Amino acid sequence: MQITVHRSGFTPRQLKPAEERDLLSYGLGITNVVARATARADELKPEEYREGGRLLAAKVERYAPRWLAVVGVTAYRSAFNDRAARIGPQERTFGDTRVWVLPNPSGLNAHWTLETMAEEYARLREAADGA
Numbered sequence: 001m002q003i004t005v006h007r008s009g010f011t012p013r014q015l016k017p018a019e020e021r022d023l024l025s026y027g028l029g030i031t032n033v034v035a036r037a038t039a040r041a042d043e044l045k046p047e048e049y050r051e052g053g054r055l056l057a058a059k060v061e062r063y064a065p066r067w068l069a070v071v072g073v074t075a076y077r078s079a080f081n082d083r084a085a086r087i088g089p090q091e092r093t094f095g096d097t098r099v100w101v102l103p104n105p106s107g108l109n110a111h112w113t114l115e116t117m118a119e120e121y122a123r124l125r126e127a128a129d130g131a
Contacts, residue, residue: 001105002016002019003114007122008119009122010121011023029063029065034049036048049078056070066096067128068097071103073101076090076101087120089127100124
């Protein structure tokens with residue numbers, strides 16, 4: 001993910017995984033919809049996604065960021081019961097927080113290349129810079 005974030009222009013250099021907390025200095029925060037690590041998204045139960053969505057919505061309410069970016073359309077659809085969601089900006093908001101769904105950089109997501117993922121992440125960056 002760090003290379004995608006860098007290539008999209010969010011960071012001036014590629015961060016190492018151990019530097020993830022440094023994203024906060026760039027105005028970015030990263031969290032998971034579901035805290036449990038899995039090899040594949042289909043290993044998670046629907047109720048785990050829904051609970052993760054509830055907790056994430058509470059976190060967004062607490063911190064009130066301008067944008068919430070959710071990595072993975074399947075995670076977003078499941079967490080927020082939005083079967084029509086697609087990659088990109090969403091109609092849904094959390095208060096004044098706008099929502100953008102990004103492609104998941106997992107190797108299992110083969111139809112997105114590093115270049116096309118960076119382009120989509122850059123679309124969010126440009127929208128956030130313009131807000």
